[in-house]
Amino acid sequence: MSDIGSLKKRHDTSKRISDFKLHEHLSNNNKHSNSLVTKPSEVKKSPQPPLYNFDSIPITTSKLIQTAYETRGPNLDQQEGEDIDNDNDNGKNGNKSTLLPFFFIIIKLRFLSLAYNPSKTPLLINEDVNKLPKIPKRVSTILNYKPEEEENGGIDGLLNDGSEVVTWCLSSGINCLSIYEYNGILKKHIPELRRSIYKKLATYFGPDNIPNFSVKIPHLNLIYYGVEDYDIDENNQKKIDIEISLLSVIDGRQTIVDLTKIMADMAKNDEIKVEDIKIGFVDDELRELVGEEPDLLILFQPYIDLQGYPPWHIRLTEIYWEDDNDQVAYSVFYRALMKYSTCKVNVGK
Amino acid sequence: MTESWISTFPGYTQALSLTKKFFANIIKTGPVPQHIGFVMDGNRRFARRNKIELKEGHNAGYESMAHTLELCYECGVKSATVFAFSIENFKRSPIEVEWLMELAKSRLLQIVEHGELCEKYGIRLNIVGNIKLLPKDVQEILIEAERITKGNKRAILNVCIPYTSRDDMTHAIKSVVKQVKSDKLSTEDITADTITENLYTAGVPPLELLIRTSGTHRFSDFMLWEASDSGVMVEMIDTLWPDFTPFQLYLILLKFSFNYDRRRLCKKKITL
Numbered sequence: 001m002s003d004i005g006s007l008k009k010r011h012d013t014s015k016r017i018s019d020f021k022l023h024e025h026l027s028n029n030n031k032h033s034n035s036l037v038t039k040p041s042e043v044k045k046s047p048q049p050p051l052y053n054f055d056s057i058p059i060t061t062s063k064l065i066q067t068a069y070e071t072r073g074p075n076l077d078q079q080e081g082e083d084i085d086n087d088n089d090n091g092k093n094g095n096k097s098t099l100l101p102f103f104f105i106i107i108k109l110r111f112l113s114l115a116y117n118p119s120k121t122p123l124l125i126n127e128d129v130n131k132l133p134k135i136p137k138r139v140s141t142i143l144n145y146k147p148e149e150e151e152n153g154g155i156d157g158l159l160n161d162g163s164e165v166v167t168w169c170l171s172s173g174i175n176c177l178s179i180y181e182y183n184g185i186l187k188k189h190i191p192e193l194r195r196s197i198y199k200k201l202a203t204y205f206g207p208d209n210i211p212n213f214s215v216k217i218p219h220l221n222l223i224y225y226g227v228e229d230y231d232i233d234e235n236n237q238k239k240i241d242i243e244i245s246l247l248s249v250i251d252g253r254q255t256i257v258d259l260t261k262i263m264a265d266m267a268k269n270d271e272i273k274v275e276d277i278k279i280g281f282v283d284d285e286l287r288e289l290v291g292e293e294p295d296l297l298i299l300f301q302p303y304i305d306l307q308g309y310p311p312w313h314i315r316l317t318e319i320y321w322e323d324d325n326d327q328v329a330y331s332v333f334y335r336a337l338m339k340y341s342t343c344k345v346n347v348g349k
Numbered sequence: 350m351t352e353s354w355i356s357t358f359p360g361y362t363q364a365l366s367l368t369k370k371f372f373a374n375i376i377k378t379g380p381v382p383q384h385i386g387f388v389m390d391g392n393r394r395f396a397r398r399n400k401i402e403l404k405e406g407h408n409a410g411y412e413s414m415a416h417t418l419e420l421c422y423e424c425g426v427k428s429a430t431v432f433a434f435s436i437e438n439f440k441r442s443p444i445e446v447e448w449l450m451e452l453a454k455s456r457l458l459q460i461v462e463h464g465e466l467c468e469k470y471g472i473r474l475n476i477v478g479n480i481k482l483l484p485k486d487v488q489e490i491l492i493e494a495e496r497i498t499k500g501n502k503r504a505i506l507n508v509c510i511p512y513t514s515r516d517d518m519t520h521a522i523k524s525v526v527k528q529v530k531s532d533k534l535s536t537e538d539i540t541a542d543t544i545t546e547n548l549y550t551a552g553v554p555p556l557e558l559l560i561r562t563s564g565t566h567r568f569s570d571f572m573l574w575e576a577s578d579s580g581v582m583v584e585m586i587d588t589l590w591p592d593f594t595p596f597q598l599y600l601i602l603l604k605f606s607f608n609y610d611r612r613r614l615c616k617k618k619i620t621l
Contacts, residue, residue, distance in 0.1 A: 306577040
């Protein structure tokens with residue numbers, strides 16, 4: 001835990017940065033805005049109060065991220081109801097962005113994620129997340145294996161990224177996380193992963209106060225509790241603070257194929273009828289085999305490529321990625337949560 | 350959707366089609382996606398924004414679809430899939446469902462008419478989805494439209510009505526199981542490809558590009574099996590579907606060919 005002095009210091013610097021950024025943001029908003037962004041002047045006119053008021057809270061670093069987020073273009077759903085009247089003319093602004101602001105945004109984002117780093121303080125993360133009206137129950141993320149010679153690459157890099165995400169989730173009150181990595185490298189390095197998560201949790205929460213976690217491999221039907229193999233009894237299971245499940249390409253199409261094989265064999269032996277195979281039935285089976293559908297899928301890559309992610313499990317999942325990001329950074333994670341908190345799901349209606 | 354006064358000039362349509370051809374030819378010099386999926390989202394929001402009736406919003410959506418598909422086929426895309434109606438959409442108000450059905454009936458017949466889209470580009474219409482859920486008269490017209498375009502070979506248009514991907518996958522699993530049961534297939538031979546071949550979109554080139562409009566970053570049960578494969582480019586853009594212009598599609602196609610090698614390399618690296 002960091003002491004109060006350093007916390008205060010950070011707040012002061014962040015205030016300076018955020019004021020500076022906010023000013024910049026206001027002057028640049030029109031240039032960068034996506035097609036449906038409301039102009040600041042219009043926002044003032046809207047009678048509805050904002051969903052969460054950032055100004056009333058003593059300044060924290062989340063304001064900084066909020067600024068960066070707004071520059072990138074806020075969520076549509078949030079505005080949908082309020083500004084039917086004044087967004088008729090905004091539709092054509094979208095295509096005007098040139099390369100210059102694009103580079104500017106990249107530099108700005110790099111700077112922001114450097115300036116804002118939760119530096120291993122779950123309290124700060126918790127404070128950020130508490131301002132959001134809703135958070136996802138289950139989060140999933142796709143991590144990429146980078147070659148050894150790259151910065152933060154190799155297996156160590158992957159383990160580090162994975163355990164970072166685990167601590168962010170835990171600090172923001174999300175207790176179900178699935179990590180997808182195509183080749184299943186994490187699955188092959190379970191002891192290292194458990195140690196890495198343990199270490200990370202210790203630096204975040206302090207060595208006396210380490211939360212319990214479980215690592216699950218749905219494909220092999222294995223569960224590991226904590227860093228050491230202590231006895232799995234019911235008491236321990238109840239105390240688990242975060243469940244981590246590791247997915248790889250094998251949990252995707254291949255699992256559906258395996259399920260089909262099993263069903264085919266059963267049908268051949270007249271154990272089930274073909275008519276009984278319904279969406280609900282398949283859904284139950286796949287939930288058993290792979291896990292629940294996540295609410296939010298965060299991609300730490302600049303484009304959407306699902307790399308064989310379980311197809312059944314992305315039906316209504318909110319997907320978050322950033323066009324110019326390829327780093328596993330807290331600011332990206334937080335913006336993903338922010339985006340999710342303003343989304344509304346209406347199935348078909 | 351073009352400015353009305355410009356379109357009154359003589360030779361306007363010729364100029365427009367020439368421009369379109371010109372740009373399409375540029376696209377053709379690089380790799381072109383063989384199969385594009387469209388989630389046409391945002392018609393109702395468009396109607397609300399522009400203060401027009403819901404019905405008109407859906408009509409505008411159809412117009413946009415026609416323009417978009419024209420450019421697609423002009424560029425040499427072999428197959429396009431449009432998400433016209435989800436099984437979940439039956440939950441909407443009965444009157445809206447009725448409008449959508451009317452729209453589907455009239456527009457599909459319009460597409461397959463002489464001299465229209467299907468004949469011009471040699472498109473075979475393919476109805477994708479669980480059509481048993483539709484009213485009888487709509488079913489008949491869909492089958493009729495499919496029959497008219499049966500002989501066309503150059504390109505395919507899949508119209509998903511009423512479709513969800515989970516339903517599609519379940520259907521595929523079911524038919525595979527059926528084949529095993531009747532000894533046409535042995536259990537060992539079941540692979541991912543077997544399921545792909547039993548989807549409603551069997552025989553269509555694999556999906557390479559998926560476009561979703563209206564700023565919603567979800568798949569909403571559309572082509573999950575196909576889209577989750579590695580190397581598929583997914584574009585989720587903020588424009589509402591009726592505002593989606595061929596020019597935007599053109600930019601996406603350029604991006605597709607620009608990033609083609611990177612995606613292929615990614616795929617290769619991963620499968621090692």
